[in-house]
Structures are given as structure tokens and as C-alpha cells.
Amino acid sequence: MSSTRLKSLGIAISLALSPAAMIQAQPSGLNQRNPNTTLQMPASPPQFGYTVSNAFPGLSLSVPVCITSPPDETNRLFILEQGGNIVVITNLAAPTRTVFMSLPVMSDSESGLLGLAFHPGFATNGYFYVFYTRNISGSRYQRIARFQTSPPDANTASAGTELPLISQIDSAGNHNGGDMHFGPDGYLYASLGDEGAQYNGSRNSQMLTKNYFSAILRIDVDKRPGNLLPNPHPANTTNYFVPADNPYVGLTNFNGQTIDPANIRTEFYAIGFRNPWRMSFDRTTGFLYVGDVGQDLYEEVDVITKGGNYGWAYYEGLHPAASLYPSQPTILANPPAGLIAPIQEYPHSGNTSYQGNAVIGGVVYRGSRISQLYGAYVFSDNGSGNVWALRYDGTNTVPFQRITGASSPSALGTDPSNGDVLIAQLGNNTIGRLVYNTTSTGAPLPPTLADTGAFSDLTTLTPSAGIVPYDINVPFWSDNAIKTRWFSVPNTNRTIGFNPDSNWSFPTGSVWIKHFELELTNGVPESRKRLETRFIVRNTNGVYGVTYRWDSPTNATLVPEAGLDEAFTISDGGTLRTQVWHYPSRSECLTCHTSVGGMALGFNTAQLNKDFDYGGGPENQIEALSRVGYFTTPATNVNTLRVLAHPTNTAYSVEYRIHSYLTANCAQCHQPGGPSVAAWDARISTPLSQAGIINGILNNDGGDANNRVVAPGSSPHSMMLTRISKRGPGQMPPLDSTVLDTNAIGLLSGWITNDLPNYQSFADWQTAHFGSTNAPNAAADADPDTDGAKNLLEYLTGTDPLAGGDAWKINVRQSGDTVEISFPQLANRGFQVEWTPGLTAPIAWQPLDVPSNRPFFSLTNFTASVGDTITNSPFKFYRVRVFEP
16 A cells, blocks of 8 residues: 555554754765866757668569568568568678568559568467468458468478468458557457448448458457457458457447447457558557558558547548548548547648658667667658658657658568668668768767766766765666766756655756776676766756767777677686676667656665765765755655665565665656556555556466466566566566676565465455455454454554454653654564644644654564654654555
């Protein structure tokens, strides 16, 4: 439970006591806040324009219409040629072209070989799925089928391994959709057009009980337990299941009309599309983007939600289709409520230019070489060749901007080796690569560390005036590196917005600096080598990051935008090993320094709440920064603020140390509103019981329904442990690490194996004591034994809710001018003494601001004591609040 919900819990004791005397801050080496005038970091890095180059000169292609790669592979690229060849490009640094597989296709109009998706487990099972047009007895069919290659890394496959899933007869060669991708949930998604007749002439839009058209479908190719057979239809087979949570399963009414659930195409995930030509999942956010080709006037980009109706043929883009095409009887009028608008539309003709007439759905850029495009959705148009970029945050869209042009683009994809945007170009039958051009605007980045002005002496790493050192409680894992940190808010008229529980806010111009060194012989400080010094700069758009590699004892040089790797020989107790150090790309800086994570990772209350010696003796960092005026509002009650616990600090419970580790290493992505598709919350302010971690459901269970985020008692089924125990594709945290964090792995493994088998949630506790969670006496605020302790408190303190004599008690005694509040401190529970001057409503409890009252989740049980100083007035009433880690 959250602290707020638990404020009513505890035991109140009244004494005639007065507030504690103010404790004077000790002298500090941080005597005043100084401005900085030396930093030369520009407000934003220079901005470049774009162009499209030939990605694979010398390789010939024929009508390329799809670009994709197997999951977790980095050195193969697959291209579909509409006429029937699946081409594999191997060794992307020195590419060669091989025909992976050929299929007999009907390739007239927009038909042919259209979509390819590799199974998430392709590396072991060799399954891949193809959407293609087949001639069966003289009729055109759109088919989705499974094929298999053995071994999976082979560069050829046999058409004889085909297993058909869906074969839908089709009266026209156009409007087929035909793209396919596996989603984060492990299900296969496919786009289906409206069968081709203009103006919804085949009347397939807005139809759930007819055929496989005008929709995005979602199917279970693994036939997982609990999922369903599809409703019988001439086009389908029993070679797949329908996910039980698909949105139209069991529906009895649609658009005001009664329908028979047995006739629904339950495979449908979203509907209302004309020709959804090319779609893609953003691997970071999980958003599914689709480019839906319009009729005569407007093109649109959609982001797909389960059960969403995207409007065709009621709407074209944002416009009622009946108003656009009043003479067409198959266009639909009187649209129902709840239709979903596109996140972007564009007209075929703009005010001064031709915009295009056939949108080509694109990809979200998550590559390493073009940081200014990071997170943008890049899409195009086949008619005009325009290439655009837009940004979507889940609610709002930054309007798209043209960034360059391509030659009749038909599809966009991603280079698996570096994340570059690739464009299939029908105009010249090549694969284009989106790159910077030679034109830039804005101030250049300092070329060396000396040029940044951050240090007055690089040999000793003495920072310039106004640049302040700091330290944190739990460092982000960085492959055994030793790190040193500084920050600056150069303009003393600007301040930091302090928050006791969540992110701080920072003014533009703020800079954070982190320096990395590595012991080449573990345990020998004299072997330390300087590796890099990183900068994060706050600006009006968020932040940007750069790093400088130490290539001499006295200076470091700016690392290229794409980052780089360097190998070092490390001596571990006489054993030599090679460790690859990764200098991050500027895009990777943006991956971790997210807005929901506070942008400046580690610069927050729970991390900075520790002592630091600024030169005048140790002092709490938050108190010191507050005292010299860094905060807009002074920090108060510092002794009551939470502290993260280092994984090796055995005074704290294992669970709290794990929670602290997750906060430091994962919360920048894993929290509500974060960029991760995984729906668990790593923030220390969210109790683990509510964080979706213990028995947490996965978006993709890998085909094993027993897999969880963390599965109590089962390391093999705990995907969090699996992900932090590997390096390479799928590792967590995902960046900047080539060495396993053995301390974290051991801590998490021990918690799963030793502690969690005995874990009892509040719901488990309710069931154990009352038979169910909704029994009359089981409510959190019920007190069935009438001992004054409500059920939630009994759960937290381990007492019996049905035995009035079993109680967790606190004691208060006076000793001279001090009052001591003592209580049993239970392992893995937080306790905090609170006080109020009176018990007349409204009662305002506040934590006692003394060092002994800091929140602490102990490894063992003991008797805790918190002291307060007695003065003349007023009365004070005390209680102890109990809460979860």
C-alpha cells in the first residue's frame, strides 16, 4: 500500500511534549552557490539535413516491397520482391544477395509477395510467416502461411514446408494490405485491405461477420492454452488459435446491429481500413503504427488500439466520406460514435505542392547514428516520394515535417546492425538508406574535453567554478567502472524544483558530468584507466548527451555520434579476459535519459539523500544544496526522506535492496508513461506488491504461460532474472553493458528462490484468514477482533486479525528532556514516527524530522527507538506508520 493510504494506520500516543529544537546545519565546504562562466556546451547540438543513399550498391533487386530481419539478428536483412523471391542479404558490412525462397505468386496490380514475419523463437524453431497472393484453380487468393527453415541460420528455405493458415479469395488485385509483424505479446498481426473496389465498392469495411478484409488481424500461431479456435469460415484453418482477449470475441452488437458471435471474424483486432499498406511496432513503446492509403483526397497515419474502429468508409482521414463523395452509394453515412481519428493526415495536394497519393507506413527510428531523429516516426508516400517524420507521445502528435525525398518508396524498414532507416525504392529497384547530408546549422560541439570548459585542471579533474561534485546511493550498473559525478546550474537566477518523492525539475542550461575509470587489474587502484567523460545538457526540448573518450593522459576527444567500442585486457586474480567497453551513441543517451525518468538519472531525492564531503566535513547533500539556494523551495524534513539501499548493504532487507536496484537501473523506462512496453513499475515510491513484478504478467510470455516478470520459487520462469543474466540481444538493462552484474544476479536469484516462496500478498493473507478477499471481515479497514488494529495493519505487522490479544505495540517513555518512542521494527517493513499537535479534526500528522526516524527496511527484527526533544509547548501526539517496501 502507498504511504498515503497507510496514514490512518498505527497507534496514537498523547503526551504533553513540544516540538524538537531546530538542529543547526554543520559548516560545509559548499559555502555558497557560484555561477559558471566557462562551460562551452551549446544549448543544442548542431542539426543536419537528410538525404537517401544507396544502402547496398551493386546489389540488384526487382520490385522490393518489404524489408525485415529475424529477431535479435544483426547481420542479415530480408527483402521481398513482389514477383515471388524472398531475398536475403548477408554480411551487411560486405553484403551479398541470395534467394532465400521463391514462391509461385500472382503478382498483378498490388498483389504478389507482400509480407514476411519471423517467429519470436525463430532462432530455435526456424518458423517464418509469409503473406502472398496465390492462384488457386484460376482464382486469386490472399494467403497467410507458415514456413520453416532448418537450421534457422540457413540462407535458403523450402517452399515445401508450407502450412497454410488463412487463404481468402479476392476479387481484385489491389488494396491487399499484406504486412505482418509479431507484436510484443508474441501474437502475429496482419493488415488486410478492403478487397480493392473503389469507394468501398465491395462493401467490406465495417463488416465483422463477412470475410477477411478491411482490418488488422491478431492470431496465436503457437496455439497457447486458453485461446480459442477460429469461427469456421472457408478461408481459415485450425492451424492457429484466436487470442481469448481479442476484442470482438463474443460480441453480440456492432454499430447498432445485432450480430451472431459464431459468425464474427474473431481474428480481427482493429477495423475500418481501406488499404493499410505497411505497418510497424515501435520496439520501445509498443505502439503499432499503420499507414492507411486513402481514396482520392487524404492519406492517414494511425496508431492501433485493441478494438479500435478507424473509420473507413465513414471517414477518409479526418473528413466525413459522405461529404467528400456524395455520389457514391457504397460510401457510408451516419458514422457511429467512438471512431478513432488518425494521428496525422495529409491532403493529396497542399497549398503550394503535391503531397502524395499513397501513404507508405514507416518505422520509429531507434538507431544509433542519427540522434536528432531518435523516437520519430519516419514514413513516406509512393506518389510524391516525400519522406516525413512526426513524433507521437501516446496522446499528442508533433506535426510531420518533410525531411527528404525517395524514388517511389514502397516500404520502410530497419538495418538490424545499427537501426538505420531503410527505404525500398521502386523507382530504381534499390534499398535506400536515410543519412545526414552535409548541411548543418547551429553551434558545433566542443571537439575535446578541454574545449568544454568543464575542468580547470584535467590532470586532477578539478572542476571549474560553479560545477559541483555529488554522489549517489545506488549507481547504475556500468561494467565495474568507477564513476565520479558533477553538476552545474550555471545561471544562479535559475533553480531546481525539489520533490521529496518523485522527479526534480531542472532549468534549461543545467549540465551533468559523469567520469568513468576502469581497473585493468581488479582490486589494484593503481591500474585504473580513464575511459570517458559524459555530459548531459538540459535544453528546451529535453536533454542531449555526448561523451569524450580519453585518448591521452591529459585530454579526451569527442566520440562519434554513433558511439564506438573498445576492447581492454582485464586481469581477474591472474586470469586474463577481454572486456569490450561501449562508448554510447547520442541516441543511446536519449534511450535512458527519458522525461519520465527525470532526464538527469540519479539526480533525485532517494539517490542524493546521503552525506558527501565538500571539503568541510560530511554533510547531507540535499541539505547542502538547499542551504546554498539550488532549490526553488527549500527542502524540509530531510531526515524523513527515503534512501535507496546499495545491493551490498546487508543492513537492509533483500527485497528493499532489489527494489532500490530496479529503481536505479530500470525506472527510467519501467513506470507508467514510460517508453517500455513492459507493464511493471520500478519506482521506489511504488510498493513491490503493486508494481506488477511479483507474479507480474508479461506482454510476451515467450510461449510459456508460466513465465512471469518474477515467479516466486522459479528462477527459470522469472524473466527479469533471465534478462539481467544475459548479455547480447534481449539483455537488461539494454545498453552500455557487456559484463554481467553478478551481485544483482545473485541478489535477485536468492530472493526468488529463498524468500518469495513464502511471500504472502494482502489478498493471500485475506484468503488465509477469512476464506476469500471479499468476506465481510476481510476488508482492509475492518477490525474483526476489535483490538484497534485494522486488517491492513495486522497484515503488515504479522499479527492475528482474529485474536485481540495479539498486537503490535509501541512504547513511549520520558527521560529528562527527551521522549523515546520505541517499537518492534520488523524485517522488510518500513516504520516512521509521526506527530500532531492535536486530535481535533482535521488532524494533520507529520513525520518527526530526526535522524533516527529515517525510513529503513531492515534485514532482521529488532527494537527501534526514535527520540524527540521536549520543550515548553505545544502538546504532541505520536503514532507510528507502517508500510511496505
